[in-house]
Amino acid sequence: CGIFGVTGVVDASNFVALGLHALQHRGQEAGGIVSYHPDHGFNSARRFGYVRDNFTKADVMDTLPGQLAIGHVRYSTAGSKGATAIRDVQPFFGEFSMGGCAIAHNGNITNAIALRRELIERGSIFQSSSDSECIIHLMARSIQKSLAERIKDALRRVEGAFSVVAMTRTKLIGVRDPLGVRPLVLGRISDHGWALSSETCALDIIGADFVREIEPGEMVVIEGNKVESTRPFTPAKSRFCIFENVYFSRPDSIIGGRSVYETRRQIGVELAREAPVDADLVCPVPDSGTPAAIGYAHESGIPFGMGIIRNQYMGRTFIEPTDHIRNMGVRLKLNVNRALIKGKRVILVDDSVVRGTTSRKIKDMILEAGAAEVHFRIASPPTAWPCFYGVDTPERSKLLAATMSEDEMRDWIGVDSLKFVSLDGLYRAAGEAAGRDAASPRFCDACFSGDYPVAPSDKIEEGFEM
Template sequence: CGVFGVIGVTEASNFVALGLHALQHRGQEAGGIVTHDPENGFNQARRMGLVRDNFTSADMMAQLPGGLGIGHVRYSTAGSKGQTAIRDVQPFFGEFSMGGAAIAHNGNITNAVALRRELIERGSIFQSSSDSECIIHLMARSMGRSIPDRMEEALRKVEGAFSVVAMTDSALIGCRDPLGVRPLVLGKLGDSWVLASETCALDIVGADFIREIAAGEMVVITATSGVQSHFPFRTAKPRFCIFEHVYFSRPDSILGGRSVYETREAIGRELAKEAPVDADLVCPVPDSGTPAAIGFSLQSGIPYAMGIIRNQYMGRTFIEPSEQIRNMGVRLKLNVNRALIRGKRVILVDDSVVRGTTSQKIKEMILEAGAAEVHFRIASPPTQWPCFYGVDTPERDKLLAATMTEDEMRDHLGVDSLKFISLDGLYRAVGQAQGRDNASPQYCDACFSGDYPVAPSDMIDRGFVT
């Protein structure tokens, strides 16, 4: 998901809509905006679909007045998977004795099932199937005297990954879980402040990137006292999601002081060193494989070419949750540039292989077009484990790499060669010259290593993992 918030502008709704539009790659199923203005109080709108289809009309914007606002774009990883209902669309809103609050959450709460059961037993009435709603109910039960105090108390009970942007009638609040699994950044625009999942959302509204919100940090921002920071959780060594660098974030964003584009190019260079192959062309599987393919080409000296053309009017295939649509999706979205491919030995670079749907279809298309050889190079290690922290990977048995070795996958896909970057190679590419510190890893890489930094306790309760 993507989250965005702004305080101190004249029309917050326009800023939030623009910010969410820049974060659309983080979730395309639905979006919502909450604003506050002194006359009307809180104003709220939630819609299915894309930001540009819902939050651009003057009518809509007129319903969302005020200088303080937050928003959310949804990608379902928990709750009603694949069939987002309007009741699951964030921000969530609650009224407390000291006033209202809205919250928008990116990540996944790993003890949400247990928390929900407890809360329901004690009388909470849940409106949605979303894990994030727990936060509102925990806040309602808190004895804290201010909304930030209540939020802090609620978030101390929550396990897993959360980057939260919240608002009261006068404050904008941002908070990251103790490991800082999902991103959250702070920006400034004149006298106003912006919080966003990624820096590309600061760029679109013309805000300067100030800094990342730190792992375990909470900031409370008001017009009168500016940004107040504190660290309410037990501190831990941060474990940012390494897959944000590979796929999830936009290449024009800055993560951990590094441009995502440069990191992806470095991954491609690393891949070319680790798994060279003689061929005529390096082609990306667009868009997510593009920077890595450029890196591969630069390192190997093999020409880069757009052997596969992407229809710009399609979204991210993976994010479309139903299996059938995902299967069709590849063909609706990607087409082979036949004239270029015929008779050529082609290296295809993609960011990841999950179920293997994309690679399978692309291989078929490229052989049909007359390629002489097909070599896959993948910009992440084999995805062998599900993510429980906000990226929608399927159950283990649907992950190609969970049941097959690299050679078996090559034969299964029927390609001439298939190589994944090593985990150490990926760490080097994100700037860790020594590779992965196995005693105390610098990132979350659980989907590749099975090393889960937060025990996925709901899954353990249900016997999905041990």
């Protein structure tokens, strides 16, 4: 999901709409905005579909006045799948004795089922099936005097990954979990406003200056010109999601002082060194494989070409909720550039293999178009473990790499060769010259390594074996 908030600007909700539009790649199912105006109180709008189709119209935006607003774009990783109900769309809102509070959450709470059970037993009435709603109910049970302190209390009970943007009548609040699994950055709008955003690309769109990242385990409370920082949690070693670098973030965002585009290009360089092959053409599977393909072509000296063309009017395939629609999605979205491919030995570069359905269909299309050979190069290690921290990977049994060796995957997909970048190569590309430090890895890489930095307690209770 993507989260965004602004304070100190007229018509804050318009800024939030723009920010969410720039974060649309993080969630395409639905979006929501809450604003506050002293004369009109809190107002909210939650809609299915794209930001640009909902939060551009006067009949929606005119209902969201004020100088303080937050928003959320959703892709479901917890709660109801497929048929998302509008009640699951964030931000969530609660009225407390000290005023209202709205919350937008990116990540996944790994003890949400246990918390929900406990809260319901003690009288909470849940409105949604989302794990994020726990935060509001935990706040309601806190005895703290201020909403900011109640948010701290609530988040101290929550396990897993959370980047949170919240607002009261006067304050804009940002929090990152102690491991800093999901991103969150602070921006400055002229000399009077502030923004909180999942990624820097959404600061660019509103002309805000990047100030700094909210640090793992940090809470910032912004009021007027003041940004107050505290550390509510037991300190831990940070474990940012390495998959944000591979796929999830936008390539024009900056993470940890490093360009995401450059990291991805460098993964391609590592791949070319680790897994060279004699061929005529390096083609990306667009758009997610493009920077790595550029790096691969550059390092190998093999010409780069757009052998697959993407229809720009489709979303990301994996956002489609059912397998059936996902399967159709590949052909609706990608087509082969026959004139370029015919008779050539082609290296296809993609960011990841999850179920393998995308790779298999693309291989079919490339062979039908007359390619002489097809070699797959993947800009991440085999995805063998599900993510429990906010990225929608399917259960383990549906992950190709969980049940097959690399050679078996090559044969199942039906290509001449298949190679994945190593975990060390991925770390080098992300700026760790020495590769992955097994004793203390800098990133979360659980979907590749099975090394889960936070025990997924709900899943373990359901029988998941690490």
